Amino acid sequence: MTDDLFRADAYLQECASRIVRLDEAGVVLDRTVFYPLGGGQAGDTGTLLLADGRTLAIADTRKAKDAEGKPTDEILHVPAPGQEALLAALSAGDAVTARIDWERRHRLMRFHTATHLLCHLVAQPVNGCSITPDYARLDFHMTDPLDKDALTAGLAQLVGAAHPLAVGAISDAELDANPSLVKSMSVQPPRGTGTVRTIRIGGEADAQIDFQPCGGTHVANTAEIGAVVVTKIEKKSASTRRVVLGWNTP
Ligand SMILES: [Zn+2]
Numbered sequence: 086m087t088d089d090l091f092r093a094d095a096y097l098q099e100c101a102s103r104i105v106r107l108d109e110a111g112v113v114l115d116r117t118v119f120y121p122l123g124g125g126q127a128g129d130t131g132t133l134l135l136a137d138g139r140t141l142a143i144a145d146t147r148k149a150k151d152a153e154g155k156p157t158d159e160i161l162h163v164p165a166p167g168q169e170a171l172l173a174a175l176s177a178g179d180a181v182t183a184r185i186d187w188e189r190r191h192r193l194m195r196f197h198t199a200t201h202l203l204c205h206l207v208a209q210p211v212n213g214c215s216i217t218p219d220y221a222r223l224d225f226h227m228t229d230p231l232d233k234d235a236l237t238a239g240l241a242q243l244v245g246a247a248h249p250l251a252v253g254a255i256s257d258a259e260l261d262a263n264p265s266l267v268k269s270m271s272v273q274p275p276r277g278t279g280t281v282r283t284i285r286i287g288g289e290a291d292a293q294i295d296f297q298p299c300g301g302t303h304v305a306n307t308a309e310i311g312a313v314v315v316t317k318i319e320k321k322s323a324s325t326r327r328v329v330l331g332w333n334t335p
Contacts, residue, residue, distance in 0.1 A: 086158035088116035092282065093252075095194055095302035099184040102133075106177050111147070111161040117183050119146040120190070121160045125214030126197055126301045131185035133162065141171055141181075189218045190302065192332075195310045196221035198250065198303045199240060199330055201286055202310075204268050205295045206239040207231065211269040212325060216301075221330040224321060231326050236315045247308035248287045248294055254280040260298060268297050 087105070090097050102114040112133065122128035128146035135141065142165040149159035162183070164172060196216050200223050204211065213224030225231075260266060260281050284303055287294035294307075304310060312333035319327040 087114060087160040089160065090116055090118050091120050091302055092300070096305075098187045099182055102181055102183045104175060104177050104179045104181060105159070107172065107175055110149075111163040112141070112143075112172075112175070113149060113159045113161060114181070114183060117146075117160050117162070118185050119143065119160060119162055119183060120185075120193075120302050121146045121148045123148060124299065124301045125200075126193055126216040127218070128163075129185045129190055129193075131183070134182040134184060135175075136180055139171060141168055141175075191304075192218040194302045194304045195313065196330060197301050198286070198307065199244075199310050199313045201284060201295045201297070201299070201303070202240055202243045202307065203236070203328055203330075204297065205243070205286070206236055207328070213327075214269065219331070220316070222327055223330075224325050224327045226324055227326050228324055229326075231318050231328065233315045233318050236318075236328065240310075240313055240315070243294065244307050244310045244313070247306055249306050250303055251285045252303075253283045253285060255283055255298070256280055266297055 097118045105113040119129040133141040144165040145163040148156040149161045209225040209227040212226045281298045284299045314333045316331035317329040
């Protein structure tokens with residue numbers, strides 16, 4: 086399996102790793118800071134720095150899949166095209182430094198955390214989510230209209246209040262006893278280890294802004310999200326309202 090260091094510390098930008106195996110699909114490392122596409126969040130890009138100073142450009146990160154197409158506990162670093170000669174020189178056991186494109190990842194973390202704030206502002210089930218460096222969208226299962234400016238103002242207030250974020254865990258049994266914690270109809274929390282990772286924004290009890298199971302990467306404080314705005318609200322269907330987030334750049 087690949088040790089996924091970003092789950093415990095989303096701020097890690099690089100780590101020392103060894104190649105477990107590589108094939109045409111990509112490179113599997115023993116440990117990594119690269120987040121694989123999942124939960125709506127895009128996979129990381131970056132580089133694998135080799136011992137001789139050469140770098141392999143990584144264009145995407147995915148969960149590896151078995152013969153039946155089911156995700157395994159390995160993470161696949163997908164090389165950018167045109168690096169066949171460099172790939173041919175690599176072997177299992179080689180030491181590399183895995184380094185993500187941090188500026189891009191930080192934008193993903195800021196947008197991702199902002200989608201949790203949207204879950205607080207729009208208390209409706211989520212039935213779709215996509216987080217990219219340039220925009221994020223969250224689909225709510227609801228029929229009432231949403232107000233773009235009111236949501237932007239609500240986000241600005243929550244960002245300005247500088248709420249802390251805490252990573253925790255609850256047992257599968259606790260989650261089963263509190264199904265309303267799962268806000269997404271489209272993404273199931275990662276189970277299988279007996280506990281499910283949770284993200285709390287704000288304090289405990291009345292000070293809580295949002296609390297839900299999530300396996301993605303987030304910023305440590307809502308102030309770090311910065312100038313995020315609702316750029317568009319779309320009626321995707323009779324029962325779906327899509328909220329699109331962007332950066333407030335002049
Ligand atoms: Zn999350």
